[in-house]
Amino acid sequence: MARVFQNLKHSLCISNLFTPSKPLLFYKNPHALKYIRLASTYKAAVLKEYGTPLQIEELKRKKLKSKEVRVAVHCCGVNASDLLMVENKYDHKIALPFVPGFEISGEVLEVGEEVQTLSPGLRVVGLNKEFLGGFSEECVLNEEDLWSIDMAVPFKYGASLIENYSTALLGLHRRAKIDSSSTILITAAAGGLGLAAVDLAASVYKAKVIGVCGTEDKADLVREKGAWAAIKYNVKHLHKKVEEVTEGKGVDVIFDAVGGEVFTNSLPCIANEGRVIVAGFASRVIPHIETSQLLPKAVALIGISLNHYRITNKEVYRKTSEDVIEMHEMGLIKPHVSAVFSLDEHQMAFDFISERKSTGKVVLEIR
Numbered sequence: 184m185a186r187v188f189q190n191l192k193h194s195l196c197i198s199n200l201f202t203p204s205k206p207l208l209f210y211k212n213p214h215a216l217k218y219i220r221l222a223s224t225y226k227a228a229v230l231k232e233y234g235t236p237l238q239i240e241e242l243k244r245k246k247l248k249s250k251e252v253r254v255a256v257h258c259c260g261v262n263a264s265d266l267l268m269v270e271n272k273y274d275h276k277i278a279l280p281f282v283p284g285f286e287i288s289g290e291v292l293e294v295g296e297e298v299q300t301l302s303p304g305l306r307v308v309g310l311n312k313e314f315l316g317g318f319s320e321e322c323v324l325n326e327e328d329l330w331s332i333d334m335a336v337p338f339k340y341g342a343s344l345i346e347n348y349s350t351a352l353l354g355l356h357r358r359a360k361i362d363s364s365s366t367i368l369i370t371a372a373a374g375g376l377g378l379a380a381v382d383l384a385a386s387v388y389k390a391k392v393i394g395v396c397g398t399e400d401k402a403d404l405v406r407e408k409g410a411w412a413a414i415k416y417n418v419k420h421l422h423k424k425v426e427e428v429t430e431g432k433g434v435d436v437i438f439d440a441v442g443g444e445v446f447t448n449s450l451p452c453i454a455n456e457g458r459v460i461v462a463g464f465a466s467r468v469i470p471h472i473e474t475s476q477l478l479p480k481a482v483a484l485i486g487i488s489l490n491h492y493r494i495t496n497k498e499v500y501r502k503t504s505e506d507v508i509e510m511h512e513m514g515l516i517k518p519h520v521s522a523v524f525s526l527d528e529h530q531m532a533f534d535f536i537s538e539r540k541s542t543g544k545v546v547l548e549i550r
Contacts, residue, residue: 227319231280233271249297258342259317260286261545284317288341308341343518343544347379348507354460354487363389368434373401385409425452443468519543
C-alpha cells in the first residue's frame with residue numbers, strides 16, 4: 184500500500200494533499216480530485232497519417248503492466264530514425280497512430296508491481312524502441328530499458344547518451360578492442376554516432392582518430408572533440424591523409440555508419456588485419472562488398488546493433504550503457520548538443536536534421 188501512495192505522490196505532484204496513514208482524506212479532498220483529473224492526460228505529438236504533420240494532443244494514461252515504468256519526460260533525443268519513421272521510410276512500418284521518439288531522460292512517476300530497481304522520483308535515461316512515445320510529457324518503458332543517473336547530469340545530456348555512445352562503445356571496445364596504440368578512421372564524424380565514437384576513442388582510449396565529415400566547420404568540431412585529424416570528405420584527400428597519419432600502414436579500425444560510396448572508398452584505408460565496424464547506413468545505401476576484397480589484408484568485417492544485444496544478451500546491453508553513464512558522470516565523455524527545441528517545435532527539429540544543419544545531437548526539451 185505504501186508503494187501505491189508513493190507512486191501517486193510523484194505522478195500527481197501533490198504530496199502535501201495526503202499522507203499514507205490517512206488515504207481517505209486524499210480522495211475526499213476536492214483539490215486532490217482536480218489534480219487527478221489533470222494528471223489523467225498528458226500532451227504528446229501524434230502522427231495519425233503518413234505524409235501529414237504531427238498533431239499536439241492530450242492523450243489518456245494507460246494502466247501499467249507489472250514490469251513497466253511511467254516516466255515524466257524532460258528531454259527526448261531526436262534521431263534520424265525518428266524522421267524516417269514519420270516519413271514511412273523506416274526499415275519496417277510503424278502502426279498508426281503513434282508518438283515518435285525513443286531516447287528519453289526524465290523522472291520516474293510510477294512503477295509496476297514487479298519493478299525492482301526503480302522507484303518514483305529517480306532521475307533516469309531510457310531507450311524505448313519497443314513502445315516509442317518520447318515526443319510527449321510522459322511515456323511508459325520496460326524496466327530493463329531504463330538506467331538511473333546522477334542528479335548532476337543535465338537532462339539534455341541524458342537524452343543524448345545511450346543510443347550513440349553505447350553503440351560506439353560496443354563497436355570500438357567490445358568488438359574492435361581498441362587501445363592507445365590504435366589508429367581509427369571514423370566516417371560521418373560530426374554526426375551523433377560519429378561524434379560519440381570520436382569522443383570515446385580519443386578521450387577514453389587515447390587512440391589516434393581521423394574524422395571524416397561533410398564541411399570544414401564540422402571538421403573543426405571533430406578536432407575539438409579530440410581527433411588527431413579531421414577532413415572534409417574527398418576520396419583523394421582521405422587516402423592521402425590516412426597515408427600521412429599512419430606512415431603508409433593504414434588504419435587499424437574503420438568505424439562507419441554511412442554506407443554507400445563512403446564505405447566503399449574508405450575500405451582501401453584499412454591496415455593488414457584491420458577491423459571494419461559497420462554501425463549503420465545513414466546514406467540509406469547498403470554497400471555491396473565481395474568477400475574477396477577482405478582476403479588480401481585479412482580484414483575482419485563486423486556489424487553491430489545495440490538493439491540486437493537487447494534481444495540476445497541483456498547483460499551486455501545493460502552493462503554497456505551503465506559504463507557509458509559512468510564515463511559521463513566521471514567527466515570522461517560529454518555529448519555535443521547542437522540544438523534544443525520545445526515539443527511544439529518538433530517540426531523545426533526535424534527540418535534542422537534533414538537540412539544537415541545538425542552536429543552531434545538534437546534534443547526536444549519537454550519540461
